[in-house]
Amino acid sequence: MSRPKGAIVGIGELKPQRLTRGVTTLEMIAEVSRLAVLDAGLEPAAIDGLLVGPQVGETPQHVPATIAEYLGLAPTMANVVDLGGASGAGMVWRAAAAIEAGMCEAVLCVLANNREETAPRSPNRNPIREFDVPFGASGANISYALLMQAHMARYGSIARDFAVIAAAARANAQLNPDAIFFGKPADAEAVLASPMIASPLHLLEIVMPVAGGEAIVVTSAERARSLRKPPVHLLGAGEKVTHRAVSQAPHLTSGPLKSAMERAFAQSGTRADEMDLLSLYDCYTIMVATTIEDAGLCAPGGFGAWLNDHDLSHKGDKPLNTHGGQLGFGQPDLAGGMTHVVEAVRQLRGAAGERQIGKAGLALVTGNGATMSEATALVLGAA
Amino acid sequence: MAIDLNALKTPGPTITALTKPFWDAAAEGRLKIQCCEDCGKAVFYPRPICPHCWSKRLVWQNASGKGRLKSFSEVHKPGHPGWLPAAPYVVGLVELAEGPTMLSFILAGTRPLHVGDMLRLAPTAIGGRVLPAFRPVEVEPGTEEKPK
Ligand SMILES: [Zn+2]
Numbered sequence: 397m398s399r400p401k402g403a404i405v406g407i408g409e410l411k412p413q414r415l416t417r418g419v420t421t422l423e424m425i426a427e428v429s430r431l432a433v434l435d436a437g438l439e440p441a442a443i444d445g446l447l448v449g450p451q452v453g454e455t456p457q458h459v460p461a462t463i464a465e466y467l468g469l470a471p472t473m474a475n476v477v478d479l480g481g482a483s484g485a486g487m488v489w490r491a492a493a494a495i496e497a498g499m500c501e502a503v504l505c506v507l508a509n510n511r512e513e514t515a516p517r518s519p520n521r522n523p524i525r526e527f528d529v530p531f532g533a534s535g536a537n538i539s540y541a542l543l544m545q546a547h548m549a550r551y552g553s554i555a556r557d558f559a560v561i562a563a564a565a566r567a568n569a570q571l572n573p574d575a576i577f578f579g580k581p582a583d584a585e586a587v588l589a590s591p592m593i594a595s596p597l598h599l600l601e602i603v604m605p606v607a608g609g610e611a612i613v614v615t616s617a618e619r620a621r622s623l624r625k626p627p628v629h630l631l632g633a634g635e636k637v638t639h640r641a642v643s644q645a646p647h648l649t650s651g652p653l654k655s656a657m658e659r660a661f662a663q664s665g666t667r668a669d670e671m672d673l674l675s676l677y678d679c680y681t682i683m684v685a686t687t688i689e690d691a692g693l694c695a696p697g698g699f700g701a702w703l704n705d706h707d708l709s710h711k712g713d714k715p716l717n718t719h720g721g722q723l724g725f726g727q728p729d730l731a732g733g734m735t736h737v738v739e740a741v742r743q744l745r746g747a748a749g750e751r752q753i754g755k756a757g758l759a760l761v762t763g764n765g766a767t768m769s770e771a772t773a774l775v776l777g778a779a
Numbered sequence: 780m781a782i783d784l785n786a787l788k789t790p791g792p793t794i795t796a797l798t799k800p801f802w803d804a805a806a807e808g809r810l811k812i813q814c815c816e817d818c819g820k821a822v823f824y825p826r827p828i829c830p831h832c833w834s835k836r837l838v839w840q841n842a843s844g845k846g847r848l849k850s851f852s853e854v855h856k857p858g859h860p861g862w863l864p865a866a867p868y869v870v871g872l873v874e875l876a877e878g879p880t881m882l883s884f885i886l887a888g889t890r891p892l893h894v895g896d897m898l899r900l901a902p903t904a905i906g907g908r909v910l911p912a913f914r915p916v917e918v919e920p921g922t923e924e925k926p927k
Contacts, residue, residue: 513831526793527824531884535858546850595853641893
């Protein structure tokens with residue numbers, strides 16, 4: 397296995413909520429940042445790197461400066477990571493790379509979002525707005541429905557194969573009291589009986605949008621040794637961005653995560669089948685299906701049979717999204733992707749409580765943005 | 780269910796000087812796309828440079844209007860409220876005979892849709908403007924064009 401490229405030494409998470417009233421995203425960023433830095437056992441002044449997400453509507457520009465000022469930080473490295481659902485995973489290797497480059501020593505990576513009842517409509521003026529929206533294709537649901545239909549047509553996958561993914565996420569969420577669907581399990585039949593949103597995509601195969609926030613602190617592996625929590629090492633990373641609109645996707649049944657994961661496995665000297673935890677980005681059921689295939693866990697088209705052969709719970713042989721995934725936990729906008737990082741850290745620390753997996757040495761974390769367009773993969777390891 | 784698509788209050792295209800030839804042609808019921816004189820590839824959507832070779836020698840040409848359905852979705856809950864009266868309606872990914880793929884509105888044929896179906900340009904007034912929609916090619920049983 398490779399030398400660690402960095403370490404995650406602190407995590408913070410806000411309990412998701414359906415709506416906020418009069419709360420700004422900036423306020424939520426402050427709350428969750430504090431949790432992560434406290435968890436790391438660092439003084440705020442020790443934070444000298446800052447990675448944040450775009451703040452649509454609230455702070456269109458100068459986002460790192462606005463957040464640094466609000467938190468009382470004066471970072472020597474600050475930037476926006478704008479990779480949609482891959483932003484959280486994308487922050488992890490960027491933080492480690494900035495530390496390796498000698499720009500900073502402790503990086504706060506933070507994503508949060510409020511969710512007020514009166515959210516403004518997108519003011520986009522770009523190709524997707526000009527060439528997709530006028531034909532009736534607004535929003536991500538239709539894009540992922542098109543990906544799902546293409547998979548079914550090419551490989552003969554059936555609706556139930558996908559429903560199993562949502563049901564497993566709901567089942568895992570029953571062990572996470574913070575999950576938005578805690579106390580609300582749903583089996584495959586319930587998923588298939590939920591309303592059709594855009595065929596072949598059912599309501600319960602789509603994440604529930606929520607308000608929330610996630611933050612982590614990244615240091616070098618050396619620095620991590622002196623901190624209070626067991627460090628989680630970044631062993632490998634990969635990234636790829638291929639398109640924005642689904643019409644411009646180079647492939648409909650395989651995505652940029654394929655090469656991102658290949659790089660992450662190569663960098664870390666690991667294989668997909670060695671992972672003790674699969675923390676896979678799951679905005680829609682089709683995203684998990686494609687990621688399982690792109691990871692090489694099964695042949696293209698074989699995810700349905702693969703799911704049948706494995707137990708995805710924390711006690712199972714292939715624990716997948718033990719926090720409930722975003723399908724069970726809720727999707728706090730861009731922070732949704734970071735939930736997969738935070739849960740992997742909990743598991744690799746051995747601190748996941750009653751949902752702790754048995755052997756917790758290696759985790760695959762994936763992030764995905766836009767329409768299977770923006771991809772980041774991480775291999776994390778227990779110290 | 781017959782609804783007047785042209786009466787919908789749906790968002791129209793955000794046209795720029797560069798993309799105007801596409802929408803002007805659409806208004807006349809034609810599909811015009813760019814073609815690169817250096818690498819020979821067709822380009823959709825319109826750009827100032829060829830995304831394949833970065834040449835600036837892009838010329839407009841009339842597309843054949845033939846395409847193949849790469850995927851489709853019957854939309855029950857539209858993302859924009861202007862489309863609600865039309866739901867359920869079908870959008871699809873159309874691989875044009877010239878090569879590029881575009882997203883479009885798919886009009887109903889006489890048979891259920893399948894991925895791989897051959898399509899033909901079917902200019903349709905939607906939301907107060909004529910858009911390059913598509914319709915499945917009706918074929919006699921046993922004579923279907925096979926997708927490549
Ligand atoms: Zn060219």
